Amino acid sequence: MYKRIVLLTLQTFSTTGGIQKMTRTLAHSLKTVAAQHNWDFKLWSVYDKDEDLMPQYLSPNSFKGFNAKRSSFVVKAAKLAQSSDVIIISHINMAVIGLFAKIINPKCQVWLIAHGIEVWRPLSSARKLFLKKCDKIICVSNFTRGEVIRLHKANADKCLVLNNTIDSFMIPPVSFIKPKHLQEKYHLTDDNLVLFTLARLAATEQYKGYEQVIKVLNKLRHSIPNIKYVLSGQYDDAEEARIKQLVKACRVEDIVILTGFVDERELADHFVLADLFVLPSKKEGFGIVFIEAMSCGLPVICGNVDGSMDAIRNGELGKAVNPDDLEELQNAIETYLKTPLTVKDRQHLQQLCLQYFNQDNYTNKLQQLLMHEPVS
Secondary structure (H helix, E strand, O other), X not given: OOOEEEEEEOOOOOOOOHHHHHHHHHHHHHHHHHXXXXXXXXXXXXXXXXXXXXOOOOOHHHEEEOOOOHHHHHHHHHHHHXXXXXXXXXXXXXXXXXXXXXXXXXXXXXXXXXXXXXHOOOOOHHHHHHHHHOOEEEEOOHHHHHHHHHHHOOOHHHEEEOOOOOOOXXXXXXXXXXXXXXXXXXXXXXXXXXXXXXXOEOXXXXXXXXHHHHHHHHHHHHHOOOEEEEEEOOEOHHHHHHHHHHHHHOOOOOOEEEEEOOOHHHHHHHHHHOOEEXXXXXXXXXXXXXXXXHHOOOOEEEEOOOOHHHHOHHHOOOEEXXXXXXXXXXXXXXHHHHOOOOHHHHHHXXXXXXXXXXXXHHXXXXXXXXXXXXXX
């Protein structure tokens, strides 16, 4: 049966957060499925411009950016709904558009992608109504699925889990030799054991757990004197000041390296530079950065109270700790760094991660959903 499929997003190509990365992968997979079945697929974005498109993901004739013209987006999306078979809403902030679509075209399947904190809190009446009216709620983790059902009494039968996956355009490394250019840039030597965190460092999002890592560094240096902590991610002025104040208070100025923004093209090199990735967060919907790290053979420590557990497959691939337990965090870091993974170990971790989280598997599961088949 011929299908017209539309993915409606807030932003996809003009920023590099986890939701944006997930949406690019979703769009690329939808394009692949549509091409196999001779279906029509479109991606419309509220805040992107047409020129923001990354052509490896989609062709220009499948993409339209509205450059923050929200009224135009709503009107045209409502019109598009009249002739659509499946509309996928990438964020609950667009719930009203989903409701319009169900009113205009009741036969149209309307899906919501549920990520994390945006659906783990009280919702407006319109958003609650949308959860009742939409046909599928695609949750990126089992934790998010559980929260949607628990908090909003959503129908469990339509809440399905589709874990995020590795972007097929991220090329996993074939060598695990630490990049000399990054060692020189950050003044590191071969003797240094490197902790690495990559996250958005925002004063409004103080749940990522990197401050917990900073708090245990002074104790860690007694057993691991050559430890360094590379803390990366774009930060605002307020958070930069807070981090630097904490680093000074913990007397670890000589250990912490605050790098700022890391270009996506340099991500794999940063993962290879490190001996351990650590992000004991409390509010990860899934945590794409964990599977990115493991796809580069880098072991990870995450929090045990959110969607991160899906990324490490409940402990099969990585270690989960209580984000509030500094002693547990310290012991976990110590255990990894005292016996760093060998090249063979890193290769094995990489292979396992890519076996579970690859775009072919993701695309096949998405196709099953579109064909109304049970997802394996």
